[in-house]
Amino acid sequence: MNSAIADIHTQRTLTDKLYRFYILEYMSDFSQYTTEDFLENDSFRCWVLSPTPELDLFWNDVIAQNPEKAASIKKAKLMLTTMELRFKETVPEEFMQQDIRNIVQRATKVVSPIPAEPAVRSLSFNWLKIAASVLLFVGAGWWFLQRDRTEKFVVRKNDTNAAMTILLEDSSVVILQKGSSLSYQAHFTANKREVKLQGEAFFEISKNPDKPFLVYANETVTKVWGTSFTIRAFENDNTVQVAVKTGKVSVYSLNNPENPAIKKSETGEVYLLPNQQVTFNRTEQKLSKTVSKNSVEAQQTAKTELVYEDTPVSEILQNLEENYGIDIIFDQKLLSGCLLNTQFKEEYLNQKLLAICKAIGATYEITNGKITITSKGCDA
Amino acid sequence: MRNSQHILYPQELDSALWRQFKSGDPDALGELTQLHYRALYNYGSKFTRDPEFIRDCIQELFLDLWEKRDAISDTDFVKSYLFKSLRHKIFKENIRLKRFQQPEELSFDSDEYTLSIESIIIENDHHQQQIIQLNQIISNLTNRQREIIYLRFYQGLDYEEITEVMGLGRQSTANLLYRTLKEIKENWGIVGFILLEALFLR
Numbered sequence: 001m002n003s004a005i006a007d008i009h010t011q012r013t014l015t016d017k018l019y020r021f022y023i024l025e026y027m028s029d030f031s032q033y034t035t036e037d038f039l040e041n042d043s044f045r046c047w048v049l050s051p052t053p054e055l056d057l058f059w060n061d062v063i064a065q066n067p068e069k070a071a072s073i074k075k076a077k078l079m080l081t082t083m084e085l086r087f088k089e090t091v092p093e094e095f096m097q098q099d100i101r102n103i104v105q106r107a108t109k110v111v112s113p114i115p116a117e118p119a120v121r122s123l124s125f126n127w128l129k130i131a132a133s134v135l136l137f138v139g140a141g142w143w144f145l146q147r148d149r150t151e152k153f154v155v156r157k158n159d160t161n162a163a164m165t166i167l168l169e170d171s172s173v174v175i176l177q178k179g180s181s182l183s184y185q186a187h188f189t190a191n192k193r194e195v196k197l198q199g200e201a202f203f204e205i206s207k208n209p210d211k212p213f214l215v216y217a218n219e220t221v222t223k224v225w226g227t228s229f230t231i232r233a234f235e236n237d238n239t240v241q242v243a244v245k246t247g248k249v250s251v252y253s254l255n256n257p258e259n260p261a262i263k264k265s266e267t268g269e270v271y272l273l274p275n276q277q278v279t280f281n282r283t284e285q286k287l288s289k290t291v292s293k294n295s296v297e298a299q300q301t302a303k304t305e306l307v308y309e310d311t312p313v314s315e316i317l318q319n320l321e322e323n324y325g326i327d328i329i330f331d332q333k334l335l336s337g338c339l340l341n342t343q344f345k346e347e348y349l350n351q352k353l354l355a356i357c358k359a360i361g362a363t364y365e366i367t368n369g370k371i372t373i374t375s376k377g378c379d380a
Numbered sequence: 381m382r383n384s385q386h387i388l389y390p391q392e393l394d395s396a397l398w399r400q401f402k403s404g405d406p407d408a409l410g411e412l413t414q415l416h417y418r419a420l421y422n423y424g425s426k427f428t429r430d431p432e433f434i435r436d437c438i439q440e441l442f443l444d445l446w447e448k449r450d451a452i453s454d455t456d457f458v459k460s461y462l463f464k465s466l467r468h469k470i471f472k473e474n475i476r477l478k479r480f481q482q483p484e485e486l487s488f489d490s491d492e493y494t495l496s497i498e499s500i501i502i503e504n505d506h507h508q509q510q511i512i513q514l515n516q517i518i519s520n521l522t523n524r525q526r527e528i529i530y531l532r533f534y535q536g537l538d539y540e541e542i543t544e545v546m547g548l549g550r551q552s553t554a555n556l557l558y559r560t561l562k563e564i565k566e567n568w569g570i571v572g573f574i575l576l577e578a579l580f581l582r
Binding site: 035036039040042045075078079080081082083084085086087088089090091095096099100102103104106107108250269270271273289 | 411413438489529
């Protein structure tokens with residue numbers, strides 16, 4: 001489950017995974033925990049070894065609510081800190097990269113006569129099977145849903161001169177560039193989230209391991225579970241570009257753009273890590289991977305680090321409104337009485353919202369592209 | 381985030397990458413290596429102090445896997461599979477190079493370790509003392525005991541994965557971990573716990 005890497009990619013996914021722990025641990029009862037129980041707890045270990053603002057928020061709260069556990073927590077912390085000091089041992093980055101290149105080079109030399117041929121075939125076969133089952137599943141699901149309500153498709157086109165922010169119901173954020181359009185289901189289906197893009201957009205997709213997020217853009221499909229990335233796919237361009245900022249995405253092409261779900265003979269599938277980019281050449285129907293050189297800017301949202309000290313929640317929410325260009329509905333008077341110490345860096349919108357809500361005992365809801373915060377306020 | 385050696389990543393992606401690797405994609409091989417290199421290096425460094433040797437073993441490990449990728453099975457536990465393979469490789473190579481006398485036992489992080497005080501930037505002196513003491517307790521454990529706490533708490537492997545890596549039975553794994561924690565607690569308790577309770581339970 002865990003691994004030891006310090007590159008940005010895993011730093012990112014670390015936060016994603018921790019975030020899931022955060023939610024899981026939410027329900028736990030710590031009053032019965034022993035030192036060993038804390039040591040065994042993944043979320044706890046991560047808090048000690050590589051803390052994040054969310055984990056700080058969460059575990060400080062646990063400590064505050066279980067003061068009798070302070071000694072056990074302290075012991076477990078000391079144990080882990082000792083191990084960290086004792087066991088850490090790193091390899092210089094350049095040695096590692098050199099070895100990895102070496103491995104790939106030596107491996108590809110051995111198979112060079114018929115390089116990717118069998119791989120593609122078996123991949124296609126797998127995909128065929130997957131496609132068939134997905135089709136069956138989607139078909140069944142669609143039929144099921146169809147009985148209750150008709151599918152509502154929303155199309156948003158950005159005719160303005162500025163970027164347009166769209167908030168989806170799963171709290172994913174899409175920043176649509178001018179001259180681009182995005183169509184999506186008003187309500188995502190049970191097993192996946194699908195949108196169709198024409199033009200260029202930056203995506204910040206909320207984590208949901210059970211519901212992959214699929215972006216169809218010209219002849220390509222980009223599949224993610226929770227990451228941020230940019231896609232540039234204008235109808236008249238000869239290329240489709242996908243650049244990853246955080247997390248990991250997979251990109252594959254579909255030969256038949258009219259009926260992508262049925263004809264599944266891809267020309268391959270490419271995995272992308274942060275700062276990597278793939279370009280799909282539409283004439284040659286080929287995917288090629290490069291390191292992003294700002295040809296498509298992966299980074300688009302205002303990602304300055306925000307530190308709040310005893311800041312009214314109303315002010316933090318206003319900042320979020322401005323940063324994301326999204327409406328947040330809340331009781332100004334009520335929430336100005338809630339003070340918060342927190343720090344936001346790379347978290348996604350839903351992580352920020354959850355952290356704030358958890359801290360002040362509030363809840364949030366997304367309807368019609370707007371966020372509504374429900375809170376009873378804080379007793380000063 | 382501190383120079384982390386223990387990182388979590390979605391297991392489903394790891395399994396997907398593994399399948400792609402098995403289908404013969406050299407990109408997947410590179411990414412798999414990238415993903416696990418640091419953890420493997422760190423683990424390897426516990427068996428030997430020779431960095432070149434560890435690097436060679438890791439490279440051979442991945443090339444071996446690549447060559448016999450058709451024969452290896454799908455696994456959801458890629459990390460423990462790699463750990464097991466590296467452990468095995470280091471063990472075999474050590475015997476071949478006649479590096480140690482008793483091939484029954486791999487020594488695990490057994491050098492006498494003194495943590496330099498400067499390296500411990502912790503809240504207060506009392507904690508420094510505690511850490512130095514704990515480190516001594518860890519040094520006094522057996523190789524297997526050290527390895528199991530390393531795999532469980534530092535690398536975050538679960539029981540099943542540890543069972544695979546160390547080649548122990550499930551029950552033995554559970555017993556070994558339980559005994560080790562008990563031992564640490566008892567030894568630490570002699571001085572440490574008393575001070576600690578006094579400090580934190582005012």
